[in-house]
Amino acid sequence: MRILFTTLFFAFLTGLASAADMGRSVVQVLVYSQTPIWDAPWRNNPVAGSSGTGFVIDGDRVMTNAHVVSWAKQIVLRRFQDPRPWLARVEYISHECDLAVLKVDTPGFFDGLKPLPLGGLPKVQSTVVTCGYPAGGEQISYTRGVVSRIEMQNYVHIGNRAFLSVQTDAAINPGNSGGPVFQGDEVVGIAFMGTPGLENTGFFIPSAVINHFLEDVSDGKYDGFPKAGVRIVSLQNPAYRRYLGLPVTGDGARIDSLADYTEKAGLLKKDDVILAVGEHAVGSDGTILLEGNRVYCTTAFQVPQKGEKLKLKIWRDNKEVAVAVPMEVRDDDINIGNLYDAPPRYFVFAGLVFTPLTLDYVKTFGRNWRGVANSEMIYELYYRRNETPAKVRKEPVVLATTLAHPVNADMRLASRAMIDTINGKRIETLEDVIAAFEENTKPQHMIQFISGTVECLDNTRAELANPEILSTYGIQTDRRL
Amino acid sequence: MKIKTPLILASCIFATASAVFSQDAPEPDWQASIVTFDITRNNFNFRIPWDKRAQTAAKLGTVIEGNEILTTAQGLANRTLVRLQKGGRGKWYNGSVEWVDYQANLAVVAVSDPAFWEGLAPVRFAHANELKRNLQIVRWRGGNIERRAAEFSRFSVADANFNQAPRIEMKASSEMEGAGRGELMVSGGRVVGLVASKSGSTCSVIPAPFITSILEKRASDDYRGLGFFDFVWQPVSNPATTKYFEFSGQAGGVLLIKPSTRPGTKSPLKLHDIILEIDGYPIDIQGDYLDPDYGHVIMEYLACRKKWAGDIVKFKIWRDGEKQEIDYVLPKADFSKNLIIDGPVGKEPTYVIAGGLVFVPLSAEFLSSWGANWQRTAPFRLVYYNKQKAKKDQPSLVVLSLVLPDSYNIGYQERNTQNLVLDRANGRQISKLDDLIGALENPQDGFHVFQFNKGSSVQKIILDAEQLDEANQRIAKRYGVARLQKLK
Numbered sequence: 030m031r032i033l034f035t036t037l038f039f040a041f042l043t044g045l046a047s048a049a050d051m052g053r054s055v056v057q058v059l060v061y062s063q064t065p066i067w068d069a070p071w072r073n074n075p076v077a078g079s080s081g082t083g084f085v086i087d088g089d090r091v092m093t094n095a096h097v098v099s100w101a102k103q104i105v106l107r108r109f110q111d112p113r114p115w116l117a118r119v120e121y122i123s124h125e126c127d128l129a130v131l132k133v134d135t136p137g138f139f140d141g142l143k144p145l146p147l148g149g150l151p152k153v154q155s156t157v158v159t160c161g162y163p164a165g166g167e168q169i170s171y172t173r174g175v176v177s178r179i180e181m182q183n184y185v186h187i188g189n190r191a192f193l194s195v196q197t198d199a200a201i202n203p204g205n206s207g208g209p210v211f212q213g214d215e216v217v218g219i220a221f222m223g224t225p226g227l228e229n230t231g232f233f234i235p236s237a238v239i240n241h242f243l244e245d246v247s248d249g250k251y252d253g254f255p256k257a258g259v260r261i262v263s264l265q266n267p268a269y270r271r272y273l274g275l276p277v278t279g280d281g282a283r284i285d286s287l288a289d290y291t292e293k294a295g296l297l298k299k300d301d302v303i304l305a306v307g308e309h310a311v312g313s314d315g316t317i318l319l320e321g322n323r324v325y326c327t328t329a330f331q332v333p334q335k336g337e338k339l340k341l342k343i344w345r346d347n348k349e350v351a352v353a354v355p356m357e358v359r360d361d362d363i364n365i366g367n368l369y370d371a372p373p374r375y376f377v378f379a380g381l382v383f384t385p386l387t388l389d390y391v392k393t394f395g396r397n398w399r400g401v402a403n404s405e406m407i408y409e410l411y412y413r414r415n416e417t418p419a420k421v422r423k424e425p426v427v428l429a430t431t432l433a434h435p436v437n438a439d440m441r442l443a444s445r446a447m448i449d450t451i452n453g454k455r456i457e458t459l460e461d462v463i464a465a466f467e468e469n470t471k472p473q474h475m476i477q478f479i480s481g482t483v484e485c486l487d488n489t490r491a492e493l494a495n496p497e498i499l500s501t502y503g504i505q506t507d508r509r510l
Numbered sequence: 511m512k513i514k515t516p517l518i519l520a521s522c523i524f525a526t527a528s529a530v531f532s533q534d535a536p537e538p539d540w541q542a543s544i545v546t547f548d549i550t551r552n553n554f555n556f557r558i559p560w561d562k563r564a565q566t567a568a569k570l571g572t573v574i575e576g577n578e579i580l581t582t583a584q585g586l587a588n589r590t591l592v593r594l595q596k597g598g599r600g601k602w603y604n605g606s607v608e609w610v611d612y613q614a615n616l617a618v619v620a621v622s623d624p625a626f627w628e629g630l631a632p633v634r635f636a637h638a639n640e641l642k643r644n645l646q647i648v649r650w651r652g653g654n655i656e657r658r659a660a661e662f663s664r665f666s667v668a669d670a671n672f673n674q675a676p677r678i679e680m681k682a683s684s685e686m687e688g689a690g691r692g693e694l695m696v697s698g699g700r701v702v703g704l705v706a707s708k709s710g711s712t713c714s715v716i717p718a719p720f721i722t723s724i725l726e727k728r729a730s731d732d733y734r735g736l737g738f739f740d741f742v743w744q745p746v747s748n749p750a751t752t753k754y755f756e757f758s759g760q761a762g763g764v765l766l767i768k769p770s771t772r773p774g775t776k777s778p779l780k781l782h783d784i785i786l787e788i789d790g791y792p793i794d795i796q797g798d799y800l801d802p803d804y805g806h807v808i809m810e811y812l813a814c815r816k817k818w819a820g821d822i823v824k825f826k827i828w829r830d831g832e833k834q835e836i837d838y839v840l841p842k843a844d845f846s847k848n849l850i851i852d853g854p855v856g857k858e859p860t861y862v863i864a865g866g867l868v869f870v871p872l873s874a875e876f877l878s879s880w881g882a883n884w885q886r887t888a889p890f891r892l893v894y895y896n897k898q899k900a901k902k903d904q905p906s907l908v909v910l911s912l913v914l915p916d917s918y919n920i921g922y923q924e925r926n927t928q929n930l931v932l933d934r935a936n937g938r939q940i941s942k943l944d945d946l947i948g949a950l951e952n953p954q955d956g957f958h959v960f961q962f963n964k965g966s967s968v969q970k971i972i973l974d975a976e977q978l979d980e981a982n983q984r985i986a987k988r989y990g991v992a993r994l995q996k997l998k
Contacts, residue, residue, distance in 0.1 A: 416965035
């Protein structure tokens, strides 16, 4: 017992010592940011200050989390024990996997700082050390913990994508975000999120995801993680397995449904059974064995870069077939994730503020937005694409609000409503709204909402009122496209 | 003159006496006109549709002409025993519900034992001009008559809740605790209405004129139920809109934006008709009209104002730049043919259990098992069918509501296999449980193939056809299900 304790204690000290050595390459990231107001899209919230952590990587760059530098107006880095502020800028950012690479243009910043090497996937129960500048003090902080589990997790920054994630009981607090997680002399992850209400549950992004991002941007452009456009479900019912001609207790998970684009491509089909993704055999529950951990097979789908082919071994029509699926990046679900860095598009006409239907817009209804937003909006955001892809609008548009003016004062439905047509033109994008108003020569404009409700505006009065309304409400320009 | 004087005197005396009687006559003995109900009913959980839970509830009723008791319809669905007590204490008598209309929220109960009627007296209902003053709520409580003052607030048409006929309601405030179970609201010697519900201090009262019009219609053996307007309209207070539809200069009117909400119905109304008058009542730009009894109320009530399902309502509309008159036949407030089936009330839940997969019709009652606020708390996709039109070959829907775990259905027991709308079973389009039963008789190459609507979290489930019966028996025994299906 004594030896064991000593050994463990020694190992812990060694871990901390090496992390402390490498702590010189860990920097504090101080950010001033400004987020837009999604239902008054020409306005911004007050400038807010926040801090996170970053660390030096190859190529005189600093790696951090995307959420640390989102909407940044100014990024300042502070080196270990160095009082000088260093201005930085975002070189590449991935909001889906919550990673960003920063550049420092001022010479001298990287002097004496060693790039930290990336390691592999840590073992469950192995010890890791987090390092960063969490809230509660000014100096660098180290905390030790063990790897609790490794699995796919929803990444909360984007909100609608899941990637491999490592859970640890090492303290990860606000300010730790973007900081390295060490194991020995290597970085095995980047601290990025916790779970409110749960103690000792922090998460870090493993190196597989970090490497994918870095490889992606190595050509000077961020493309993103490709998607296969399939929904894979377990295949454990004996009858279903026999129906497909498979052994009752074997491996393989079933493709239950396909995205519209995947169905059109024709390479994959419903009821295809995925036996292997790349080199990984797929279990009947849809998991693969990844370095001793059973994780959902979509982990392996996230390995190829844009344009690369994903090799699948598939059971179809009672035989094995090999399929190489070209992997493409899709942005069809971008509006049901959180949006960053690009201010919202809008068009103001006669005080009517039109903007695209996005998750960020409906979240302006409050925490209980799902109970407040009208059901047509929820359906359009989350269900239309899967159920009736032929009727999907490229960019559904809402009347976000109406800026009161005599020209629009008699409108009863003046906000939070989705547009169907304007002057008879079906609204597919914000550009359609502009064209519908600008091309109308009739005495009135007629706006029909998705609910069937109709509101009209006097054409001539609306045109005349525009400049006055923009001036009254301090709107610099009537559109941002 | 000699002749005239006594006549004048006589008429004065008569007039005075009449005034005294109507204002100051002693109130009737409410003890002889209010009875207590004790109702036992089966309470169903539509998510566990084979499960029945007995529930008892107390409410109140009032004696009406013809040795009958009037009460609200609430709480009478799926009744197994109705008992009544007079005088607030003593013997209970068995009763039978002779007539009930859940849309009108009224019911009439008979008691066959002549002894029950001894000492009871029918009430008199107030007229429309007697509804607002000197209000009291009366009920039996603890063996004594309890009275509480109430204060008139307003008349309104009940919110267009999910599939409901428009009912006129009187709102009145009172501090009486726990009211809303059919208590009498009275003024002087007359019944002003029945208290149907209470929220905070506000009581919703079914007013006497509405009650008497229904009772009279029922007495004539020509009660066809309440009607409703099956179209959707919007106010037209925006002058630009009136100009666009070229009816500026008209005094009022509302714009029709959905001619009919009923599937497969051809309406005499057209999209963007302007409704100017209904049965001679001008409709203002808010959609209200001036009711002679209730003041300004929403025009929906004109579907129920002395009108019944099947009656013709006269519409004056603005169409194609001119006034036109059309006859609108009032549809019955029956929503049992909707895509989300609503009613008839009082039917036991139907279901089919196949290999542990529990299938139920998509109905308002099933969705209401998520609670009073089910339109927000039930699965969104199921509720949203209320906004969608039925397909011709699928006028109603069947839901896989849950899976009773068994080795037979292993692999389908996770949450993502709950609340899925069935599209086809063994290749057959499924609209109702009977379709499913038929489909299960024709397995495909030894398998039962269930396909769910596009967009479902799981779109296909396969079961072994040969083992189904054996699994059914095992599952029924394990989960205590007496019958594996109930179709009627």
